[in-house]
Amino acid sequence: MYWNADLECVPLEQRRELQLERLKSLVRRVYENVPHYQRVFREAGLRPDDILTLDDLAKLPFTTKDDLRRTYPFGLFATPLRNTVRVHASSGTTGKPTVVGYTRQDVDIWSEVMARTLTCAGVTQDDIIQIAYGYGLFTGGLGVHYGAEKLGATVIPVSVGNTKRQIMLMQDFGTTVLACTPSYALHLAEVLEESRVDRTRIRLRVGVFGAEPWTKQMGRELESKLNIVAIDIFGLSEIIGPGVASECLYNTGLHIFDDHFLPEVIDPVTGKQLPPGEEGELVITTLTKEAFPLIRYRTRDITKLYEEPCPCGRTHVRMSKILGRTDDMLIVRGVNVFPSQVESVLLEIGQTEPHYLLVVDRRGPLDQLEVWVEVSDKVFADEVRHLETLEKTIQRELESTLGIGVKVKLVEPKTIERSQGKAKRVVDKRDLYNRDK
Amino acid sequence: MWVKQISVFLENKSGRLAAVTRLLADHGFNIRALSIADTSDFGILRLIVNDPAHANRVLKEAGFTVSETEVLAVEVPDRPGGLARVLDLLHQAGINIEYLYAFVSKAGENALVLMKVEDLQRAVDVLSAQGITIQGHDVVHQI
Numbered sequence: 001m002y003w004n005a006d007l008e009c010v011p012l013e014q015r016r017e018l019q020l021e022r023l024k025s026l027v028r029r030v031y032e033n034v035p036h037y038q039r040v041f042r043e044a045g046l047r048p049d050d051i052l053t054l055d056d057l058a059k060l061p062f063t064t065k066d067d068l069r070r071t072y073p074f075g076l077f078a079t080p081l082r083n084t085v086r087v088h089a090s091s092g093t094t095g096k097p098t099v100v101g102y103t104r105q106d107v108d109i110w111s112e113v114m115a116r117t118l119t120c121a122g123v124t125q126d127d128i129i130q131i132a133y134g135y136g137l138f139t140g141g142l143g144v145h146y147g148a149e150k151l152g153a154t155v156i157p158v159s160v161g162n163t164k165r166q167i168m169l170m171q172d173f174g175t176t177v178l179a180c181t182p183s184y185a186l187h188l189a190e191v192l193e194e195s196r197v198d199r200t201r202i203r204l205r206v207g208v209f210g211a212e213p214w215t216k217q218m219g220r221e222l223e224s225k226l227n228i229v230a231i232d233i234f235g236l237s238e239i240i241g242p243g244v245a246s247e248c249l250y251n252t253g254l255h256i257f258d259d260h261f262l263p264e265v266i267d268p269v270t271g272k273q274l275p276p277g278e279e280g281e282l283v284i285t286t287l288t289k290e291a292f293p294l295i296r297y298r299t300r301d302i303t304k305l306y307e308e309p310c311p312c313g314r315t316h317v318r319m320s321k322i323l324g325r326t327d328d329m330l331i332v333r334g335v336n337v338f339p340s341q342v343e344s345v346l347l348e349i350g351q352t353e354p355h356y357l358l359v360v361d362r363r364g365p366l367d368q369l370e371v372w373v374e375v376s377d378k379v380f381a382d383e384v385r386h387l388e389t390l391e392k393t394i395q396r397e398l399e400s401t402l403g404i405g406v407k408v409k410l411v412e413p414k415t416i417e418r419s420q421g422k423a424k425r426v427v428d429k430r431d432l433y434n435r436d437k
Numbered sequence: 438m439w440v441k442q443i444s445v446f447l448e449n450k451s452g453r454l455a456a457v458t459r460l461l462a463d464h465g466f467n468i469r470a471l472s473i474a475d476t477s478d479f480g481i482l483r484l485i486v487n488d489p490a491h492a493n494r495v496l497k498e499a500g501f502t503v504s505e506t507e508v509l510a511v512e513v514p515d516r517p518g519g520l521a522r523v524l525d526l527l528h529q530a531g532i533n534i535e536y537l538y539a540f541v542s543k544a545g546e547n548a549l550v551l552m553k554v555e556d557l558q559r560a561v562d563v564l565s566a567q568g569i570t571i572q573g574h575d576v577v578h579q580i
Contacts, residue, residue, distance in 0.1 A: 375446050375479075375502050376502065377497070377502055377503070377504070380444075380446050380502045380503075380504050381444075381504060382442075382444040382481060382483070382504055382506040382553070383481075383535065384474045384475075384476060384481055387446075387476075387479065387481075388476060391478075409478050410446075410448075410478060410479050411448050411479075412446060412447070412448050412453075412500070412501065412502060413500060413501075413502050414500045415448070
């Protein structure tokens with residue numbers, strides 16, 4: 001079952017022709033419309049006419065999250081705001097978010113790739129889909145929403161949270177597809193187990209899980225607890241949101257919709273392209289995006305690519321489940337968290353030592369983020385109240401910057417490990433990444 | 438007139454209090470009085486020792502976060518109503534007490550209570566005027 005067989009199952013050669021044609025037009029478009037690209041192309045001694053084959057892609061400079069930060073908020077947009085019908089934002093590496101934009105055509109393409117994603121998961125217009133991704137600036141909720149509507153499924157746009165109501169709707173509306181982060185799905189599954197819900201009233205059959213990495217083991221747990229097929233979907237707001245890649249029912253990795261998103265895997269140190277099957281950093285070029293196109297965007301996600309065809313008949317390049325990160329970004333309850341954001345908040349408050357540690361744990365199924373901060377002689381006073389106020393201030397500022405709940409813990413000085421080179425800022429007690437394949 | 442108290446920041450985890458008292462013991466300090474204020478995450482240990490400046494140095498060198506605070510050592514008659522009278526006087530003078538704790542040993546017939554108040558000098562004046570003895574560190578640290 002395909003959403004768009006003409007594009008999903010074409011012979012590789014044919015897709016490569018399409019990719020090259022789109023790449024050439026993209027390069028010209030960004031060169032003419034985005035000062036940043038004009039500058040970096042010139043610095044690299046490149047003109048749009050130099051891109052003649054797909055191999056020439058490797059000549060183009062990378063785009064990084066830093067470039068997005070430097071051009072905040074709209075500096076990388078390639079169309080005027082007048083033509084932009086939507087903006088979304090996700091966390092940047094410091095205080096300011098990363099902003100992305102969509103023209104009407106971008107939203108159409110996003111809906112298309114999400115409809116393909118859902119079809120990969122076996123979802124049809126006969127399904128009732130409960131979307132428990134967050135709606136709002138986060139791309140998860142609205143991204144899945146538009147795809148599900150395009151597909152013609154019945155959409156319940158419930159957004160995340162209020163687990164009891166989620167379970168009520170699931171029973172009363174006869175939800176067949178659950179779309180949310182895998183950690184929230186696990187939470188739902190456990191609440192469902194504890195409540196004495198008549199399981200014959202739960203008609204779930206598919207889970208569409210993304211926005212954070214999850215292991216096969218967690219997938220098996222979700223499948224048995226919820227009696228579903230669990231499908232891993234991949235996306236990031238910079239590229240479009242959910243809908244960049246998806247598993248199909250054959251469980252052979254995630255099909256990257258590479259007529260729109262051209263993938264490479266590179267050595268994160270040398271920047272050299274790696275052959276299929278080798279592990280490295282995923283780099284994506286958005287071939288068709290109008291408002292916010294990206295050339296060779298470094299996702300910092302580690303994966304491998306596979307080119308051999310999948311038994312499902314799709315000829316897209318596939319990627320393994322995410323194997324890790326090349327930076328210290330954490331994903332907590334679907335939200336990206338960078339240690340540098342915590343650092344900038346602490347520096348702004350200015351009362352503590354710049355020694356801190358992020359501790360992430362999954363107590364029960366929901367992730368908890370603790371931020372440990374060392375108490376210095378400078379701030380320590382004899383009064384409990386004073387320290388509690390400091391704790392609350394840090395907590396409030398962090399929550400407002402990160403967009404998720406945080407527990408702040410004041411610790412004794414020198415208890416956070418000092419390292420000679422790169423400071424260790426993160427302790428992740430969760431087991432998120434597959435290393436078995 | 439007032440007494441130097443040492444405050445130590447402690448994380449709420451087992452062995453921290455033992456570590457402080459062991460360190461002080463190894464350096465021959467005698468703890469005269471102590472109290473702990475605690476929250477779910479951390480505590481503040483307050484100590485009166487015989488040589489506060491030296492103890493402060495030793496604790497800091499061992500990596501603890503330490504601060505020195507001045508508190509009052511008020512002699513309170515060791516009988517019903519003894520403390521109540523002192524507190525009434527402070528209340529009437531509008532002086533707030535942030536915390537207080539008691540000495541283990543007595544000063545003669547009287548109990549000794551340590552108080553942290555907003556305005557130390559005014560508290561001394563109010564209490565002294567009513568014949569209540571405030572002990573200085575020369576006496577307190579040697580008890």
